Amino acid sequence: LATRADQVADMLDGLVAEAWPSQTQQVAWEMTSAIQSMAHRNDYLREVEIDDDGKVELLAPDGRDLRQLDLSAGEKQIFTQALFSAVAAVSERDFPLVVDTPLGRLDDQHRVNVLKHLAARSGQVILISTDTEVVNQYLDAIRTKVAKAYIIRNGTRGGIARSWPEEGYFE
Numbered sequence: 001l002a003t004r005a006d007q008v009a010d011m012l013d014g015l016v017a018e019a020w021p022s023q024t025q026q027v028a029w030e031m032t033s034a035i036q037s038m039a040h041r042n043d044y045l046r047e048v049e050i051d052d053d054g055k056v057e058l059l060a061p062d063g064r065d066l067r068q069l070d071l072s073a074g075e076k077q078i079f080t081q082a083l084f085s086a087v088a089a090v091s092e093r094d095f096p097l098v099v100d101t102p103l104g105r106l107d108d109q110h111r112v113n114v115l116k117h118l119a120a121r122s123g124q125v126i127l128i129s130t131d132t133e134v135v136n137q138y139l140d141a142i143r144t145k146v147a148k149a150y151i152i153r154n155g156t157r158g159g160i161a162r163s164w165p166e167e168g169y170f171e
Helices: 002-038 073-091 106-121 137-145
Strands: 047-050 056-059 097-099 125-128 150-157 160-169
Touching: 002 047, 002 056, 002 073, 002 106, 056 137, 073 097, 106 125, 106 137
Parallel strands: 097 125
Antiparallel strands: 047 056, 150 160
């Protein structure tokens, strides 16, 4: 059994070594596509590169790594969303994604693009938002993809705080 376990471990090491380069390039390509779909400017990012050690670079048209610059909180959020999207696309799995306040640090155009990008996913997306975040034109951008909406209510009874969902959405 120990010999068989060693053989399986060697086989898995070989599969990982073989898959790593192709998977990282596919993740890099998917990240590039996702960032470009969410950003309101497509001229600042040429491509995402991932090296053999897993280091990620966001390359500008002039070759500079944008991650070496001081990215805004919104740009970091888009980078993270792109990574989630890329992993989902490359894994070919429809796993749910839970996103808490996805738009808080984004300007108007980024908000619409991020919502459209999330709504285009094939897996379930659960958005947790504030009463000012996914409303009006932002809600309109994804309304056809919204299956259910809940408001999280909270209150205190007998000195104990609690929260509960109620079906519905913000007024």
